[in-house]
Every structure is written in C-alpha cells, then in structure tokens.
Amino acid sequence: MTSTPSSNGLRAARRRSLPWQALVDAAMLLLWGLMLLRFTVTGKLYLLLHPDYMWLAHLAMVLLLAMGVSRLVQVWLSYRQGTGQTIRSQEHTALLPRQFSVALLIAIAVFGLVYTPRPFASETAFQRGITDVLGQTRSRPQRFSLGGESEERTIVDWVRTLNVYPEPDAYAGQVAQVSGFVTHIPGWPDEFVMISRFVLTCCAADAYPVGLPVELPPGTARPAPDTWLEVKGKMQTSTLDGKRQLTIGDPTLTEIPEPRTPYEY
Amino acid sequence: MTQLNNGITLFFSLLVEAMPFLLLGVMFSSVLLLFVDEQKLLAVIPKNVVLAALAGSLIGFLFPVCECGNIPVARRLLTKGAPTAVAIGFLLAAPTVNPVVFWATWIAFRDQPEIVFLRVGFTLIVAVTIALIFSAQTDVRPFLQDSLTRIMGEPEPATPVPAEVEISPLLKSGTFLMQSPGQVLQLDAPPAQVLAQVAVAAPPMATRLRMMVDNMVLELRELGAVLVIGSAIAAFVQVAVPREVILSLGQGPVTSIVAMMALAWVVSICSTVDSFFALSFASTFTSGSLLAFLVFGPMIDLKNISLLLTVFKGRAILYLFVLAAQLVFLLALVMNLYTS
Numbered sequence: 001m002t003s004t005p006s007s008n009g010l011r012a013a014r015r016r017s018l019p020w021q022a023l024v025d026a027a028m029l030l031l032w033g034l035m036l037l038r039f040t041v042t043g044k045l046y047l048l049l050h051p052d053y054m055w056l057a058h059l060a061m062v063l064l065l066a067m068g069v070s071r072l073v074q075v076w077l078s079y080r081q082g083t084g085q086t087i088r089s090q091e092h093t094a095l096l097p098r099q100f101s102v103a104l105l106i107a108i109a110v111f112g113l114v115y116t117p118r119p120f121a122s123e124t125a126f127q128r129g130i131t132d133v134l135g136q137t138r139s140r141p142q143r144f145s146l147g148g149e150s151e152e153r154t155i156v157d158w159v160r161t162l163n164v165y166p167e168p169d170a171y172a173g174q175v176a177q178v179s180g181f182v183t184h185i186p187g188w189p190d191e192f193v194m195i196s197r198f199v200l201t202c203c204a205a206d207a208y209p210v211g212l213p214v215e216l217p218p219g220t221a222r223p224a225p226d227t228w229l230e231v232k233g234k235m236q237t238s239t240l241d242g243k244r245q246l247t248i249g250d251p252t253l254t255e256i257p258e259p260r261t262p263y264e265y
Numbered sequence: 266m267t268q269l270n271n272g273i274t275l276f277f278s279l280l281v282e283a284m285p286f287l288l289l290g291v292m293f294s295s296v297l298l299l300f301v302d303e304q305k306l307l308a309v310i311p312k313n314v315v316l317a318a319l320a321g322s323l324i325g326f327l328f329p330v331c332e333c334g335n336i337p338v339a340r341r342l343l344t345k346g347a348p349t350a351v352a353i354g355f356l357l358a359a360p361t362v363n364p365v366v367f368w369a370t371w372i373a374f375r376d377q378p379e380i381v382f383l384r385v386g387f388t389l390i391v392a393v394t395i396a397l398i399f400s401a402q403t404d405v406r407p408f409l410q411d412s413l414t415r416i417m418g419e420p421e422p423a424t425p426v427p428a429e430v431e432i433s434p435l436l437k438s439g440t441f442l443m444q445s446p447g448q449v450l451q452l453d454a455p456p457a458q459v460l461a462q463v464a465v466a467a468p469p470m471a472t473r474l475r476m477m478v479d480n481m482v483l484e485l486r487e488l489g490a491v492l493v494i495g496s497a498i499a500a501f502v503q504v505a506v507p508r509e510v511i512l513s514l515g516q517g518p519v520t521s522i523v524a525m526m527a528l529a530w531v532v533s534i535c536s537t538v539d540s541f542f543a544l545s546f547a548s549t550f551t552s553g554s555l556l557a558f559l560v561f562g563p564m565i566d567l568k569n570i571s572l573l574l575t576v577f578k579g580r581a582i583l584y585l586f587v588l589a590a591q592l593v594f595l596l597a598l599v600m601n602l603y604t605s
Binding site: 032056057063064070074098100105120121201206208 | 267271286503545548
C-alpha cells in the first residue's frame, strides 16, 4: 500500500475499502492482551509464573491492549478521513510470510482464551526426578529464614534445611506439618508415599519437584496419586531404596482442595 | 493426556514470561530507530582496530535490538562508512550485549549469575576476535552483496575511511530534498535510513509516535511468531523426548554443547527471550552448553541467515558461521571441563 495521493479515483476507492491488515493486527494485539487478562483474572497466571514476575505479564497485557486500541483508533481516523493506512516496511526482511505470522499469533491467543492450564502433577514429578536433594543447578539460597517452629516449615523449607545438614536423625521427633500432592514411587513399600510440591524460580519451564516420604499409619489405605493432603506427623528416619531418609511418621492425613498457588518458591 | 497438558502449560508459561521482554525489545528498537543518529555515533568511534571492534560490540547498549533488528542497523553502519571491525562487532554482539537481554537473562538465571556475566563476556570475546579477523581483509567488498557495495559507492581506500571525513551531502548521487542549510534528505535511500534522518529533522510528535507503533507491531508480529514456534519446540522436547535420552545427551561435556548449539541454530528464538528457553534445559544440560546456546544462537541461526544474505555473500556467512561456532564451542568446552 502506498499513500501517494495520485488521483481522486484512487482516493475514493481507498475510502471505501477497509484497511484489513491494520484491523487484523489490532485483533491480534487485543486477543493477546485479553488472553493475559484472562490468565490474570482466573488466577491461572500462578500456574505459569513466579509471583515476582507477574507485574511483567501485567505490563505486557496493558501494552498489548493499548497498542491494539491505538491501532483501532488509527484505522478509524484514517478511514473517516479517507486517507489510506500506511504500513512502513522498514528494512525488516521477514522470514515468515506475514499472513502466517498473524494467523499463528491469533490462533494461539484464541487457544489461550479457551484452554485452562493445569498444574504439574505426580506423573511429571516422578518423570522429572523427585528428590529430597537439591541438584547442582537448583536454587540454594545463601540464607533462608525458617519460621521458628518446625511445623511452620513447608516441604521446600525442609528440603533446603536437609541440604544444609543432611543427617536425618538430627530432626527426629520434630513436628512437621506440610501440604502437597501424593506421589507413588515405584519400589517403595505400600505404606510409604511421597508428599510433594513443585518449586518455581522463574516460570513453569524450570519447575522442579521436591518431596518428603510419609509412612502411613498401619491399616490406612494408600491415598491415590495427585490427592492434595495436609500431613501432620513426627519426623523419623526410614530406609528407602537402601538410603536413610527423613520421613514423616505417624501422620494424620487431611484431604484438602488444590490450592490456588500450587507451587512453592 | 497428562503429557499433553504439561506440554501446553509449559508452552504458555514460556510465552507469558517471554512476551513482556519481546515487547520491551521491540519498543526500544523502535524508539531508538527514530532517535539515534548512527552518523554522529560513527564519528566518535576510536581508530584503533581492537578498540573499534570493542566499541562496535558495545553499541548494542544504544540499540537494544535482537538479531532480527541488528542486521538492518549493521547494514546501515556499513553503508555509512563504518570500519569493518565496527560493523562485524556490532552484528555479532549487539543482540546479546544490551540491557534488555541482560535483564531477561538475569531473571531467568538469577540463581546462576555466572551464566549471565559469562554470556556477555564470551560474546564480547567471540565478537571482537571475529571482527579483528575480518578487518585483516583491507577491502571487505568481495564479501558483501553487490547491491550493498553499489550503495556504498566509490571504492574505499586501502585503510578504512575515518568516519569524520564526510562527503558533502551535495556531492552524492540520488534524489534529495533540501532541508535546513547543509542538510539534505535522500529520498531514494532505504526507508529506515530516511526515517533516521527524518527523526533528526524532528517530525511532529504524533507522526513519530505512530511510526514507532507501526514498527513495533511489525517486529512483534514477526518475532512473536518465531517465539511461538520456539516455545512449542521447547515444550515438545521437554515432554515428548524421554528423560534418559536428554540426560545422556545433556550431561556429556561435548555432546551437550553440540546439541545445544544445533538447537540454537534450528530454533532461531529471539535473543531477548532465549534465556527462558534455555532455562527449561537448565536442570538437564551442562552450564557450558547453556552458555553455548545463549552465545551462539543470537550470532547466527537459521532465521537470520536469510537476513544476513541481504548484507553478505554466502562465502562470508560461511566464514562467520564456522568461526563463531568454533570459538563458542571452545569457550563452552573450557567452561565445562574446568569449572563445575
């Protein structure tokens, strides 16, 4: 499209035709903004991002919506005045055809508007190697504060504490109260399950599972994987897979609904 | 089914985390396209080849563009008589050595700050080295596309033209518009160049703002689509490839680097957001290979080869590719073998 005012005929023709490209761009921007708005309003953003970086997603949402609206205003103004919409090409050589890019972006935004993200569950935890040991690349804060009482520690607090001082006997008898989802570890005796959580440092892409073994009271049915439980019990040492491990013993199990923020940080 | 759900959650997580940075990137590059005048910039670049190469590599701080925006700028730098060292240094380093990319890498790898700093350090080493190798060739023209050498006009003397020696604006061929005394606007220049000059002549704020939004939408469309494809690949690899395969590939000091460099080349994800992509491999791949991905990807990948072809001939791109690949591989290998 050029904007050279060559003849009246051309101008009249332009007045009648809508600038479809600009309208499609506006739709793309607005849909992406709405998709982020939906994730924010429904709280699903908590499944995707670390809360520290949510303001960035909110900023993106505002920018996208503002750009979309400004595009629409531009289109409206130029349509009313009868001047064509000029899209400058810059020196930007595109790899993907323009229509393809726009179609893909619109399709993803629409998909994001109808699809509800789901938190990671036990199967993924097992696949990603659930453990009470933090690997080489895991967040190991130089300093982290533990809320005075042992029952206020979360699963990741326990795991971080264990990484500093791994001897399980040191914690024997301490009261633990944690919540998480149930994972069955193949090879463990039937009375043991893992109570687990995913930990995020940035976004779901780096979510990694941590967990603590729980020894069920005799006669208790094994809770199904992915059941969310609050577990209260006393710390003890058990030998699982030939390794001495800190275990929550003699627990009371309370089934809880899946929390709004299923990850720990 | 769980796998599919996980894959989609991962995919949206990458998109939602990366989109703000992509927006910031295109916003900066659009603003600076209108406000920074390369001509003035070139005048202050040092003569010494090593310093020039370093300066070229650091210009990225003024043009925070990712690898799709930097090639047009490098092209403009060359047409405006920038020494080869400056243009090559800029071309290779600018997508990585700039504030937006630094910040994004910091957010992704705040638990491993060494990755953030080594990314910048390695990029500077590789960019300056290759810039020096290329500037050993006194006349860079045989490496450039004919269309570009034509724009560059008269053959250069054996030594690079000092940037200040500016040919009078009236002694050039082309169609010009007289502006204020001594200032002309070349009408048949590439659009972005016209834009840059127009910016100096200060068009009304509304026009400038509109041009900025136009450029942002344009870049967002293109880079956004590549981001979607890249995120889909990352999510797919995470959930579909068996973990044992990834681990056996990702833990070898050599195989991990080769794998990540190949991935960087194919995925072509924009440098402002590639750290989030790399992050999804952080638990399974060696640190050296993550760095190789973060340093090599922005320099040369499948996507920007088509862009590079607008500046260089195939042979020169091959040299750039081979040199960059070897240097990055060596640095990453040293990192894998001697740290950790």
